[in-house]
Amino acid sequence: MRVEEFDYELPKSAIAQRPAPVRDTSRLMVLYKENGKIEEALFRDLPRFLREGDVLALNDTKVIKARLFGKKTTGGKCEVFLLKDLGEGRWEALLKPSRRLKPGTEILVGEAKLKVLERKKDGTKIIAFPEGSDPYEIMEKYGELPLPPYIKEKPEDPERYQTVFSRTLGSTAASTAALHFTERLLQELKEKGVKIVHFTLHMGLGSFRPIKSENVEDHNVPPEFYIMPEETAKEINLAKREGRRVIACGTGAVRTIEGCSDKEGVVKPGSGWMDLFITPGYRFKVIDGMITNFHMPRSSHLVLVCAFAGREKVLEAYKEALKRGFRFLSFGDAMLIL
Known part of the structure; x- marks a missing residue:
């Protein structure tokens, strides 16, 4: 159809x-x-x-509080939208600005340093949280709930x-x-x-x-x-x-x-x-x-x-x-x- x-x-x-x-x-x-x-x-x-x-x-x-706002270690602002827990501190995510956040880029979210590992065919990225850290604790501390894009005001x-x-x-x-x-x-x-x-x-x-x-x-x-x-x-x-x-x-x-x-x-x-x-x-x-x-x-x-x-x-x-x-x-x- x-x-x-x-x-x-x-x-x-x-x-x-x-x-x-x-x-x-x-x-x-x-x-x-x-x-x-x-x-x-x-x-x-x-x-x-x-x-x-x-x-x-x-x-x-x-x-989960899947929206994280951070900055590159070089200073540019960016957003991490976590999509899927892949285990061992690795997550599938949407990143903005996507083109500038290439594999190897490090992103500071509060005191945590996230690393971009790879880019998938569908445009999503695989990122890693710091070794030994709890991603859910980092989300709870720095994240926001991921409201759909058509909702323009936070409840x-x-x-x-x-x-x-x-x-x-x-x-x-x-x-x-x-x-x-x-x-x-x-x-x-x-x-x-x-x-x-x-x-x-x-x-x-x-x-x-x-x-x-x-x-x-x-x-x-x-x-x-x-x-x-x-x-x-x-x-x-x-x-x-x-x-x-x-x-x-x-x-x-x-x-x-x-x-x-x-x-x-x-x-x-x-x-x-x-x-x-x-x-x-x-x-x-x-x-x-x-x-x-x-x-x-x-x-x-x-x-x-x-x-x-x-x-x-x-x-x-x-x-x-x-x-x-x-x-x-x-x-x-x-x-x-x-």
Whole structure:
């Protein structure tokens, strides 16, 4: 399919620049994929739409302070955007100004001296933190949360770019569909009999890169590290055997759960690198419903949502959402697809 089939006009005024005053007061559009019918609610109304016995899968990743501002030892200012932990103090990163930061260049970030090791074909660089140092400590001390480029103002409370259940450090992009949850709402869902399970997907470059190829199928999603706990896989598999629904929160949740399942739809526990790219025609084996935000035109996230609910229905729902003043992208409103 051609990428232009997943295009729509997104006015700048529709891009949310700040989160809702209270997380669960975001608006919620419910789309029924069988008939394309839509319903409007608030996110805190979610328990109305979920049933006793549903399994809700949440990503517990925590966003790292991946933006580091420093200077070359020769004096020029530069920025390091950390993307992926490669182990042993080495990270994949985006550097600015990229051309001037060649392999061998040293960058001072506070008291830490980072070194550029190599340039990859896709334009990213491999950098090394000082031997014996803890990169996460350096990030915590000198770094900033990596807000998406379309958000022009920093939130007053940086924690609003973290979910209330985030615990496993490693992402450079938030699980934005899950930003709407509050502790009270999670408790309400549990009391209704919804089983809440967690997994980890550290989201990175894939969340920032639009599809540049003419054909959707030619696009590659950069691999992202995941952990599928045994208990989570067990609960999902039990639900499927008993005919109960599995609801994924976020496109990352859909990819991870589907990617961990075999041909029969049995989810296997484990960890590794997830590069599943879901396009229309994909046969969903596990997921029955999903919570997601409103996505960028021509993005892999939008393609996945269209694969799940049907391109025409999704684009029609987006058109209606814009008409009704829904807020789009990371700090925007939410969508529940059933």
